[in-house]
Amino acid sequence: xxxxxxMIASYAVRGIIYSxxxxxALPLCTATHAGIPPGWxxxxxxxxxxxxxxxxxxxxxxxxxxxxxxxxxxxxxxxITDEKIFLTCxxxxxxxxxxxxxxxxxxxARTWHRQLWATGRTMCHKKTNVxxxxxxxxxxxxxxxxxxxxxxCFDLTGRLVWLRGITADYPNVSxxxxxxxxxxxxxxxxxxQVENDSESYAIGFDTTTGQNxxxxxxxxxxxWTSPTLLAAGLVGLQSKNGIDAIDxxxxxxxxxxxxxxxxxxxxxxxxxxxxxxxxxxxxxxxxNLIDKAPQQLWKSSRLSPGTPSPVASDxxxxxISRGDVLTAGNTADGERRWQxxxxxxxxxxxxxxxxxxxxxxxxxxxxxVAFSDDQAEVIGTLDxxxxxxxxxxxxxxxxxxxxxxSLWKLRVDTE
Numbered sequence: 001x002x003x004x005x006x007m008i009a010s011y012a013v014r015g016i017i018y019s020x021x022x023x024x025a026l027p028l029c030t031a032t033h034a035g036i037p038p039g040w041x042x043x044x045x046x047x048x049x050x051x052x053x054x055x056x057x058x059x060x061x062x063x064x065x066x067x068x069x070x071x072x073x074x075x076x077x078x079x080i081t082d083e084k085i086f087l088t089c090x091x092x093x094x095x096x097x098x099x100x101x102x103x104x105x106x107x108x109a110r111t112w113h114r115q116l117w118a119t120g121r122t123m124c125h126k127k128t129n130v131x132x133x134x135x136x137x138x139x140x141x142x143x144x145x146x147x148x149x150x151x152x153c154f155d156l157t158g159r160l161v162w163l164r165g166i167t168a169d170y171p172n173v174s175x176x177x178x179x180x181x182x183x184x185x186x187x188x189x190x191x192x193q194v195e196n197d198s199e200s201y202a203i204g205f206d207t208t209t210g211q212n213x214x215x216x217x218x219x220x221x222x223x224w225t226s227p228t229l230l231a232a233g234l235v236g237l238q239s240k241n242g243i244d245a246i247d248x249x250x251x252x253x254x255x256x257x258x259x260x261x262x263x264x265x266x267x268x269x270x271x272x273x274x275x276x277x278x279x280x281x282x283x284x285x286x287x288n289l290i291d292k293a294p295q296q297l298w299k300s301s302r303l304s305p306g307t308p309s310p311v312a313s314d315x316x317x318x319x320i321s322r323g324d325v326l327t328a329g330n331t332a333d334g335e336r337r338w339q340x341x342x343x344x345x346x347x348x349x350x351x352x353x354x355x356x357x358x359x360x361x362x363x364x365x366x367x368x369v370a371f372s373d374d375q376a377e378v379i380g381t382l383d384x385x386x387x388x389x390x391x392x393x394x395x396x397x398x399x400x401x402x403x404x405x406s407l408w409k410l411r412v413d414t415e
Contacts (some may be wrong), residue, residue, distance in 0.1 A: 037081045037082075038081065039081040039395045040395050041136060041137045041139070042183065042184055042185070043134040043182040043266075043391065044349070045393070048268060049268045049269060050268060050310075050311030050312070050313075050349060050351050050391075051352045052399070054353055054395065054396060054399065054413070055354045055412060055413040056368065058380050059358075060380060063411050064382075064408060064409070064410060065108075065409040067108075068110075068407050069406055070089050070402075070407060071091060071099050071101065072090050072092075072097065072131065073090065073091070073095075073404050074088055074089040074129050074131030075131065075180065075390050076131050076402070077134040077182075077390045077392070077402060078390075078393045078407065079134065079135055079142075079393060080395045081139055081156075082139070083105045083397065084102050085102065085108075085393075086102050086142050087100075087101060087135070087407070088100055088101075088131040088144050089405075095118070095124065096117055096118040096148070097115060098152075099114070100114045100154060102156075105397040108409060112158035116150065118146065118148035118150055119150055119167055120150060120166065120167030120173070121147075121148060122148050124178030128177065130146050130147045130148055132178060132179065132180035133145040133183065133226075134183070134226075136183040137185070140155065141153050141154065141155055142154045142156065143183050143190045145183050145192055147178045149166040149170075149194060150167075151164040151166060151190075151192060151205065161210075162209060166194070172198045173194060173199045173200075173201075180224045181193040181194065181224060181226045184226070186234075187232055187248055187249065188206065188208065189213055189249075190204070190205040191204050191246070193227050196222055197222055200218040200219060201215055201218050202218050202227075202237055203215045204246075204251055213248070213249075213251065214251025216246070216251055219239045221239070221240050222263065225261075225264065225266040226238075228274070230269055233247060233249060234248070234254060235248055236274065238267050238276070240263055241260060241261070242257040242258045242260055242261050242276075243257040243261060243274075243276060244256050245293075255293035257276065257294065259278050259282060259296075261278045262305070264306075264307055265305040265309040265349075266309045268310050268311060269286065270312035270313070272286055273285065273286060273297065274294060277305050278299075279299070280300050280302070280304040281299070281304060281305065281310060282298075283296070283297040283317075284297065285297050297332075298334035300329060300334035302327065303317065303329045303334065303336070304319065305320060306320055306322035306346065307345075307347045308349040308359075308391075311349065311351065312331060315332065316328050316330065316371075317329050317330075318352065320342070320344075323341075324341060324342050324343070324345060324346060326340045326350075326369065326376070327339045328371060328376065337374060338371070338374060338375055338376050340369065342359055342367055343361055343365055343367065345362050346361050347362055348362075348388055349391040350391075353399075353412075355370060355371060356368055356369065356370055356371070357369040357376075360392065360401060362388060363388075364384035366381065366382040366401065367381050368382075384401065384403060386403035387403060388402070390402040
């Protein structure tokens with residue numbers, strides 16, 4: 001048995017059973033709300049489209065506000081709320097020591113650090129990590145999922161609210177490459193998508209208790225896409241078969257898109273349009289998603305994404321192809337506006353900052369692209385000299401870039 005870790009010693013025992021965890025955690029639980037908090041509350045940001053509420057006019061070494069070392073490695077994106085940064089890491093020879101940390105957004109100083117032992121499988125491909133899924137927040141709590149199928153809820157001060165060792169309930173989940181699907185939270189439900197070649201499922205967890213609201217069987221195939229928030233209380237689950245829109249109140253299927261979809265880049269929602277990586281890129285009208293299935297607006301093979309998910313801003317949708325080509329398309333009809341070859345390869349999804357796009361390749365070279373309706377050019381680069389597979393996070397506090405074991409903050413423009 002390993003020695004207990006700080007602040008959650010009663011939970012930090014390998015193989016601890018779920019029932020004991022829940023009995024201890026229940027008295028600490030509090031209610032949540034369904035609103036989207038300010039900042040960068042989840043993968044793809046507050047609008048689910050990769051657009052940040054900040055501007056940056058140039059990119060160079062002088063833009064670095066600070067760099068901090070992390071207590072472990074990971075691929076999860078940071079999230080930002082209430083002037084605090086939250087992110088996850090894993091450490092140890094078996095990546096079985098799990099970390100959730102909170103940093104001050106202004107200084108990078110560590111506010112709190114919580115640790116627990118993995119209770120599920122920690123095997124991963126060498127390119128990925130147990131701390132690959134990005135956490136999310138509803139503004140009151142932080143929800144952190146790991147590839148080991150351990151899901152923890154903390155309040156913003158670092159107090160453990162509840163903890164689920166999901167493998168104890170569903171032991172046949174198996175993906176030798178590792179899990180990376182991130183979380184979303186809406187209307188008091190946290191949605192985790194755990195799809196693999198064995199016991200494949202999606203679960204809606206009650207934010208107050210951590211107990212299952214519902215569980216859905218999912219296609220038995222490895223899948224690394226993340227749920228997409230379509231509307232309050234409605235979440236899109238992407239798989240090789242397409243999109244299932246799920247009512248989080250009961251797990252019911254509101255509608256389906258059955259045209260197939262990628263299992264690597266995720267969909268993004270921009271206003272009334274859902275962009276689905278599906279044999280290229282498909283645009284679905286989602287002006288009334290709760291009452292009826294969406295209509296297909298267009299489909300384009302020229303906008304096919306590689307590993308990074310599509311992002312969108314105003315009337316433009318952006319994709320990065322397997323050949324490291326950044327392509328801009330018109331959101332109304334899918335017509336290609338321009339293309340620009342970047343220095344790749346890319347795993348990280350870019351972010352849009354008004355009339356700029358920031359893309360970071362796997363070698364840690366950040367590239368700032370200025371664009372208009374008909375042209376684009378790289379106007380600045382910054383070599384972080386570190387592997388970067390995580391997507392950036394953006395807020396008025398700055399731009400956060402997570403390397404394998406470090407976190408950088410870039411200054412944004414001020415008025």
